[in-house]
Amino acid sequence: MSNSGISRLYKNIVSLKNSFISTLQKISLPPKSDLERTRAISKNFFLHIHSTRIHKYTLHPAFTMGLGLIAFSLFIILLFTGILLMFYYTPSVEQAYFSVKDITFLVAGGKIIRNMHRWAGHAMIVVVILHIARVFYTSAYTRTRRINWLIGLALLIITILFSFSGYLLPWDQLGYWATTIASNIAASLDELTDALGITSYFNVGLFIKHIILGANSVGQDALNRFYLLHVVVLPILSIIFIGVHFWRIRKSGGLNLPANADQLVVHTSNMSNQKTEIQKQGHSRKKQNIETILSWPTLLWAELSVFMICLAILMIFSYFLDAPLREIANPAVAENPAKSPWYFLGLQELVSYSAFSGGIAIPSLLLIALILIPFLDKEEKYSGVWFSGKQGQKVAFQSLIFVLLTTVTTVLFTVKAGWLKNWFPEIPQLIIIVINPGTILAFFYAFWSIIVLKKTDSTRMAAIALFTCIFVGFLIFTAVGNWFRGINWEFIY
Numbered sequence: 001m002s003n004s005g006i007s008r009l010y011k012n013i014v015s016l017k018n019s020f021i022s023t024l025q026k027i028s029l030p031p032k033s034d035l036e037r038t039r040a041i042s043k044n045f046f047l048h049i050h051s052t053r054i055h056k057y058t059l060h061p062a063f064t065m066g067l068g069l070i071a072f073s074l075f076i077i078l079l080f081t082g083i084l085l086m087f088y089y090t091p092s093v094e095q096a097y098f099s100v101k102d103i104t105f106l107v108a109g110g111k112i113i114r115n116m117h118r119w120a121g122h123a124m125i126v127v128v129i130l131h132i133a134r135v136f137y138t139s140a141y142t143r144t145r146r147i148n149w150l151i152g153l154a155l156l157i158i159t160i161l162f163s164f165s166g167y168l169l170p171w172d173q174l175g176y177w178a179t180t181i182a183s184n185i186a187a188s189l190d191e192l193t194d195a196l197g198i199t200s201y202f203n204v205g206l207f208i209k210h211i212i213l214g215a216n217s218v219g220q221d222a223l224n225r226f227y228l229l230h231v232v233v234l235p236i237l238s239i240i241f242i243g244v245h246f247w248r249i250r251k252s253g254g255l256n257l258p259a260n261a262d263q264l265v266v267h268t269s270n271m272s273n274q275k276t277e278i279q280k281q282g283h284s285r286k287k288q289n290i291e292t293i294l295s296w297p298t299l300l301w302a303e304l305s306v307f308m309i310c311l312a313i314l315m316i317f318s319y320f321l322d323a324p325l326r327e328i329a330n331p332a333v334a335e336n337p338a339k340s341p342w343y344f345l346g347l348q349e350l351v352s353y354s355a356f357s358g359g360i361a362i363p364s365l366l367l368i369a370l371i372l373i374p375f376l377d378k379e380e381k382y383s384g385v386w387f388s389g390k391q392g393q394k395v396a397f398q399s400l401i402f403v404l405l406t407t408v409t410t411v412l413f414t415v416k417a418g419w420l421k422n423w424f425p426e427i428p429q430l431i432i433i434v435i436n437p438g439t440i441l442a443f444f445y446a447f448w449s450i451i452v453l454k455k456t457d458s459t460r461m462a463a464i465a466l467f468t469c470i471f472v473g474f475l476i477f478t479a480v481g482n483w484f485r486g487i488n489w490e491f492i493y
C-alpha cells in the first residue's frame with residue numbers, strides 16, 4: 001500500500017474512533033442541561049422504556065421490594081441459560097434423559113447452567129406471587145392500572161405454564177409423573193360429566209387431556225408439545241406481555257405512589273440540588289411530584305445492581321445445590337406419592353376431595369376473583385399506601401387469624417374424621433362436588449369479605465380481607481401438599 005493510502009486509512013480509523021467516542025460520551029456522560037439529558041434518554045432504546053424522570057420514592061426498597069425487577073432479572077437469566085441448554089438437549093423420548101445427563105456430567109459448565117435454569121424457574125414463580133401481593137397490598141391496580149393488573153395475571157399464567165412445561169423435559173420419573181398428575185387434574189371435568197351421566201356423549205375431561213398431551217398419556221406427543229411451548233410459544237408471549245406490562249407502567253405515569261411520597265423520601269443534598277436546578281430552569285412541574293430524579297443513570301444502575309445480585313445469589317445457590325434428576329421415566333412404575341409440581345400441590349390437595357372442585361371450579365373462581373378485584377374496588381383513597389393505612393393493616397391481621405383458624409381446622413378435621421365419602425360411601429358424586437373442604441372454605445372466605453364490607457363500608461377493606469384469605473389459604477394448602485402428604489396421599493407429620 002502506498003504512503004498516501006496508509007495515511008488515508010489512518011485518518012479514517014481516527015475519525016471512526018472519534019465518532020465512536022463522541023457517541024459513547026453522548027449516552028454515558030451526564031449531559032449538561034435537563035433538556036439535553038431528556039434528549040439523550042429519548043434517543044436511547046434502553047432508557048426509552050422508562051420516563052425521563054422518576055420519583056425518588058420509586059427506588060425505596062420497602063415500597064416495591066424490587067420484586068417486579070427481580071422477576072424480570074430471573075426471566076432474562078432463564079432465557080440466557082435456556083438457550084445454552086438447547087445446544088445439547090434433544091426432545092425425544094429415547095434421548096431426552098440422556099442428553100440431560102450429558103449436560104449435567106459431561107458438558108463443561110453444563111451442570112451449573114442447568115442448576116441455574118431450574119432454580120431460577122422455581123424462584124420466578126415465588127417472586128411473581130410475592131409481586132402480586134405487593135401490587136395488591138399497595139392497591140396499585142386502580143384506575144389506569146387495571147389493564148396492567150390483567151396483563152400481570154396473563155403473565156402469572158404464562159410463568160406457571162413455563163415452569164410446568166419445563167418439568168417434563170428431563171424425561172425422568174419426577175417430571176413424568178408430575179405431568180401425568182397435573183394433566184389428570186386438568187382433565188377432572190369428567191368428574192362432573194360422570195356425576196351428570198353425560199360422559200359417554202361428550203367426554204370433555206379426556207378432550208382436555210388430549211389437547212394437553214396430544215394423546216391419552218404422557219409420551220412423545222406430549223414431549224413435542226411441551227418443548228414447543230417451552231422454547232418458542234411461551235418465550236414469545238412473555239416478551240410481548242412483559243413489553244406491554246412495562247409500557248403500561250410508563251403510560252400510567254410510573255408506579256402508583258402514595259399521595260405523600262414527597263415527604264416520605266429522604267432529603268439528600270443531591271436532591272435539593274436537582275430541585276433548585278428544576279426550579280431555575282422554570283419547567284412546569286404542576287402535575288408531578290417535586291422529588292424526582294433522572295432515570296439515567298440512577299434507575300439504570302439500580303436495575304443493573306438488582307440483576308447482578310440476583311445472578312450472584314443464583315450462581316452461589318446453583319453451585320451448592322443440584323437440580324434433581326431421578327431415574328429415566330418409566331410409565332409402568334408409578335411414583336408413590338405421585339406429586340404434581342409444588343405450586344400445584346395445593347390444588348392436588350383439594351383434588352383429593354373432589355377432582356372437579358379442586359382441579360377446575362376453585363382455580364376458576366380464584367382467577368375470576370383476581371380479575372374482578374380492580375373492577376369491584378374503585379376506591380382511590382390511600383392508593384399506593386401499604387395495606388391502605390392503619391385500618392387495612394387491622395383488617396389484614398384479622399383476616400390472617402380468620403383464614404388460619406378456618407383453614408387449619410378444616411384440614412385437621414378432614415385428616416382426623418375423613419369426609420362425606422368415608423361416612424356415606426353411597427353418597428352421590430354431585431354432592432361431593434358441591435360440598436367439600438375447598439368449596440366450604442371458598443364460601444367462608446367470601447362470607448368473611450362480605451362481613452368486612454358491611455362493617456367498614458369500604459370495598460378496599462373487603463378486597464384486602466378476600467385477598468388475604470385466598471393468599472394464605474393457598475399457602476396453607478400448598479404447604480400441606482408439599483410437606484404433609486406421603487405414600488398413598490396419607491397425612492404425615
Ligand code: HEM
Binds near residue numbers: 064159242
Ligand atoms: C413475568 C412476570 C412479571 C414481571 C417480570 C413483572 C415486572 C414488573 C415490574 C418491573 C414492575 C415495576 C416495579 C415493581 O412493581 O416491582 C411491575 C409493576 C406492576 N406489575 Fe408486574 N410483573 C410481572 C407479573 C405481574 C403480575 C402477575 C401482576 C398482577 C396480577 C402484575 C401487576 C403489576 C402492576 C399492576 C404493576 C404496576 C404497579 C404500580 O403501578 O405501582 N405483574 N411489574
